[in-house]
Every structure is written in structure tokens, then in C-alpha cells.
Amino acid sequence: xxxxxxxxxxxxxxxxxxxxxxxxxxxxxxxxxxxxxxxxxxxxxxxxxxxxxxxxxxxxxxxxxxxxxxxxxxxxxxxxxxxxxxxxxxxxxxxxxxxxxxxxxxxxxxxxxxxxxxxxxxxxxxxxxxxxx
Amino acid sequence: xxxxxxxxxxxxxxxxxxxxxxxxxxxxxxxxxxxxxxxxxxxxxxxxxxxxxxxxxxxxxxxxxxxxxxxxxxxxxxxxxxxxxxxxxxxxxxxxxxxxxxxxxxxxxxxxxxxxxxxxxxxxxxxxxxxxx
Numbered sequence: 001x002x003x004x005x006x007x008x009x010x011x012x013x014x015x016x017x018x019x020x021x022x023x024x025x026x027x028x029x030x031x032x033x034x035x036x037x038x039x040x041x042x043x044x045x046x047x048x049x050x051x052x053x054x055x056x057x058x059x060x061x062x063x064x065x066x067x068x069x070x071x072x073x074x075x076x077x078x079x080x081x082x083x084x085x086x087x088x089x090x091x092x093x094x095x096x097x098x099x100x101x102x103x104x105x106x107x108x109x110x111x112x113x114x115x116x117x118x119x120x121x122x123x124x125x126x127x128x129x130x131x132x133x
Numbered sequence: 134x135x136x137x138x139x140x141x142x143x144x145x146x147x148x149x150x151x152x153x154x155x156x157x158x159x160x161x162x163x164x165x166x167x168x169x170x171x172x173x174x175x176x177x178x179x180x181x182x183x184x185x186x187x188x189x190x191x192x193x194x195x196x197x198x199x200x201x202x203x204x205x206x207x208x209x210x211x212x213x214x215x216x217x218x219x220x221x222x223x224x225x226x227x228x229x230x231x232x233x234x235x236x237x238x239x240x241x242x243x244x245x246x247x248x249x250x251x252x253x254x255x256x257x258x259x260x261x262x263x264x265x266x
Contacts, residue, residue, distance in 0.1 A: 038248030
């Protein structure tokens, strides 16, 4: 599990430092898709990387803090479910990776805003993933 | 690709008919996670199925119409990216399946509201997946 969590950390490190080259290396060459908060689905490496190029150079982009990571790995594919804090906005996030030539490469990212009405009526914590580490 | 699209259609058929037994059969026994629109991440079969039990018997639940399905399959795992229309609300949705004993079982569902500001500034269609069939 450790190395997929390291790959997940690499994603947020590349994101927070605006490092497009590392982001580009992390994403797999094929079978990729991405849903940014509020966005339609992007399919294919070109569309996905283009979106990151724009996001990483956007000075208004909120800093993302990741927490509550839970890794689910089966064979060569695995995902990390986590909560992103984009400023004050919590996002329910899934980052999917595939082990290609021994390296975890990203094949899917989807971050969904957690609605305040859900937070009000049902506390966030009981539904949040349990920390494994 | 056809059979994973059939599994995806089965999901929406079970959903729209409120058929919890079929929904329960479709979901895999392990490695499952789910993000309903606005919800935190649910991890594990029990939490996910409990959520569907509540959603399927909710008389206020919007009818879901699915469109623009794109299947991405690699080895025993595959996903269908699609757009759900929950009433007037478009949702960018990823349904992940695993072929277990020859049957596509669901391991992840995530539906994210597509923000109206994105729709207004950037038309939905160009960013939406291209229909393969």
C-alpha cells in the first residue's frame, strides 16, 4: 500500500508546487480520464494534461490539502480514496493508479464537492474513510 | 466493450426500478467505494449498499437518465464514463467494474455535479465524452 500512497502524495506535491512536468510524468500514457470539481468528464491524456496545464498556472487556484487517504489495491490497479480540502471546500476524491513497468501511474482523478447540507445533517467524520496509517 | 456497457445499463435499470436486490448483486463483494453527489466517500460493501437501500426507497429521488457512455477497459477492470441527468442536473459519472468469474461487478461509482458556471462559460458537449456506439 505504501507505494501507491507515495504516488498519491506525489500527485499533490506536483499540484501544490505547480510542477507540470512531474504531473505529466505521473499520468499514464493511455486509458486516462479526469473529473475536476464542477467540470464535465475529460477523456484521454491530451485533454487531461491540458486541463492541468491551465489549472497549475492559474494564480486563483486554491491550495489543496489532502487527508484521510485510504488505499484499495488489487493486482496492477489501485486507488486512493481521500478528502481534498480546497481552501474551506471539502472534496470527496478518488485517484486511480495503474502499476506500469513497476511504477504507479495515474489513470483517473475525480474530485466531488461535499455539499454543506450533507455536512449539516450528517457529520462528515462518520462517513469519511478511516485512516489506515 | 459491449458487456461492460450492459453492466452499466443494468446499474441504471436497477436504480430506476428501485430494485435493491439487483443493485446488491451488481456490486462486488469487496474493494467497493462510492461517492454520491454531495456525499462524502463511502468505503466498503456494507456502507455502499446501505446508501442504495436508502436512495432507492426515497420517493423524492430524481429519475436518472444516462447518456454519452464511454467504456475504457483494460484486463479485468474497466470503467464507464458517462453523464447522468438527475432531473435537470447533469452529473459527470464514473462507474468502475471488475470482471469476477466472468461477470462485470461494480466496484466504484462516483457522480459529480457539473457546475452551471462551467456549462455557461464552456459548452457541455465539447468536453463530454464522445459516443462510441
